[in-house]
Amino acid sequence: MFTTQTGPQPADLADVRATNLAVVLRFVRAHAPCSRADIAASTGLNKATVSSLVAELLDRRLVRETGLAENRIGRPATMLVVDGAPYAAIGLEVSIDELTVVAVDLAGAELLSWRRAFDGSSASPGRAVSAIAALAGRAVNRVGNHGREVLGLTVAVPGLVDPSGTVRLATTLGWRDLPLGADLRRALRDPGYEVVVDNDANLAALAEYRHGPYAGTANLVHLTGGAGLGAGVVADGRLLRGGRGFAGELGHVPVVADGPLCPCGRRGCLEVVAGIPALIRRALPDAAEDGPVTDFAPEVDRIRTKARRGDRATLDALAETGRHLGRAVALLANLVNPEVVLLGGYFATLAPWLLPAAEAELHAHTLAAEAGGARLLASALGTGAAAAGGAARTLETVDAGRLPLRDPARGTARDPGPAARVSRKTPTRSSSTPGDPEPEASAETATSGPQVSAPPDPRPSDASRQPAGQR
Numbered sequence: 351m352f353t354t355q356t357g358p359q360p361a362d363l364a365d366v367r368a369t370n371l372a373v374v375l376r377f378v379r380a381h382a383p384c385s386r387a388d389i390a391a392s393t394g395l396n397k398a399t400v401s402s403l404v405a406e407l408l409d410r411r412l413v414r415e416t417g418l419a420e421n422r423i424g425r426p427a428t429m430l431v432v433d434g435a436p437y438a439a440i441g442l443e444v445s446i447d448e449l450t451v452v453a454v455d456l457a458g459a460e461l462l463s464w465r466r467a468f469d470g471s472s473a474s475p476g477r478a479v480s481a482i483a484a485l486a487g488r489a490v491n492r493v494g495n496h497g498r499e500v501l502g503l504t505v506a507v508p509g510l511v512d513p514s515g516t517v518r519l520a521t522t523l524g525w526r527d528l529p530l531g532a533d534l535r536r537a538l539r540d541p542g543y544e545v546v547v548d549n550d551a552n553l554a555a556l557a558e559y560r561h562g563p564y565a566g567t568a569n570l571v572h573l574t575g576g577a578g579l580g581a582g583v584v585a586d587g588r589l590l591r592g593g594r595g596f597a598g599e600l601g602h603v604p605v606v607a608d609g610p611l612c613p614c615g616r617r618g619c620l621e622v623v624a625g626i627p628a629l630i631r632r633a634l635p636d637a638a639e640d641g642p643v644t645d646f647a648p649e650v651d652r653i654r655t656k657a658r659r660g661d662r663a664t665l666d667a668l669a670e671t672g673r674h675l676g677r678a679v680a681l682l683a684n685l686v687n688p689e690v691v692l693l694g695g696y697f698a699t700l701a702p703w704l705l706p707a708a709e710a711e712l713h714a715h716t717l718a719a720e721a722g723g724a725r726l727l728a729s730a731l732g733t734g735a736a737a738a739g740g741a742a743r744t745l746e747t748v749d750a751g752r753l754p755l756r757d758p759a760r761g762t763a764r765d766p767g768p769a770a771r772v773s774r775k776t777p778t779r780s781s782s783t784p785g786d787p788e789p790e791a792s793a794e795t796a797t798s799g800p801q802v803s804a805p806p807d808p809r810p811s812d813a814s815r816q817p818a819g820q821r
């Protein structure tokens with residue numbers, strides 16, 4: 351997969367080297383701290399090649415040395431870890447009630463996590479773009495002030511996003527054919543880093559795949575739990591995108607004949623009977639007395655408080671939502687046989703009351719025994735999962751071989767050319783610290799996440815399947 355024994359043409363040598371650099375970087379990410387000898391022993395690259403590759407990664411400040419290993423037989427070895435310091439990746443999540451931005455370093459350690467109230471239901475697309483660009487710009491400035499190079503900005507949107515970064519349809523936000531990627535690049539004055547727009551459920555699933563307790567699970571689903579209800583599906587270790595990138599719109603599966611009107615124009619979609627606004631209407635009939643609910647968090651808190659007190663109507667409303675979710679998850683269980691299905695967003699905080707009814711429906715409506723082994727669980731990533739996934743997407747591109755090149759004269763990263771078409775998802779950890787802007791945390795670059803074994807053959811990463819215009 352990464353040897354030069356097949357007689358490459360001269361033009362291929364740069365690609366082979368880029369591929370091998372990525373192989374070494376991924377190995378260090380997964381196994382740090384590790385020595386050059388560890389890398390050679392595990393990758394099959396010879397020691398001289400590994401030394402040369404490590405020297406280049408050190409030079410580019412993608413890895414760094416941490417000192418000598420202890421308790422080793424023979425000569426002590428210098429150990430290597432991913433160098434998080436020079437770079438940052440930014441993810442920004444657009445929800446109907448808030449914007450969340452997260453920045454991580456190259457090692458995956460969180461640098462900042464900010465939330466801003468955002469009234470997505472009434473903001474015009476133009477104002478929305480301005481608000482998104484302003485928050486992204488502040489995050490870029492913050493990490494830049496700490497001497498970091500921004501490798502990419504990925505914006506997560508609840509809706510259909512085409513590969514060019516145009517939001518074809520976001521029903522909860524009322525957006526149609528909004529060229530968000532192009533508008534953001536313009537608003538950010540054509541920045542040197544890539545700006546990518548993607549579906550929020552897809553990015554949240556990517557975050558689950560890289561971080562947290564279910565990292566590396568080859569078949570997992572993340573259900574977003576906000577005004578929208580989307581499914582990010584990882585099947586056989588790859589994000590399921592579909593022909594035009596529109597896969598996973600579970601929220602618009604019809605579940606109630608002649609049911610309530612959905613913002614998409616149809617009736618009885620899952621989203622309008624099981625989304626958070628429907629739950630709030632059911633559990634808190636007084637919530638909309640003073641106008642539509644635009645900030646869900648306080649209402650979800652009220653629902654939780656009433657559920658804890660054992661309020662019958664609240665428990666019934668939660669159980670009804672749980673039953674709808676369970677039947678929808680059974681659909682997924684029958685189609686893609688996931689190992690874990692993670693309830694995200696606000697659903698995660700309500701999981702203790704949603705899960706019993708949801709599990710019962712899941713098991714009742716899945717053909718395979720025990721729901722085909724699917725476990726329905728609360729996501730551990732909180733409401734910023736898609737933002738974390740946006741940052742993770744950029745790290746994916748680096749791991750896939752799109753290594754930044756430091757240009758000492760300009761202090762900027764340059765695109766090194768074609769990405770090496772190998773990928774392995776490697777989990778890293780970052781604590782989620784929602785809150786207002788705060789000084790950048792000092793982030794040590796320990797990469798202590800669980801290890802995931804590499805697939806036997808190279809496959810294009812999710813990122814490397816993005817068309818060139820989006821990268």
Ligand SMILES: [Zn+2]
Pocket residue numbers: 601602612613614615616619621
């Ligand atoms: Zn619908």
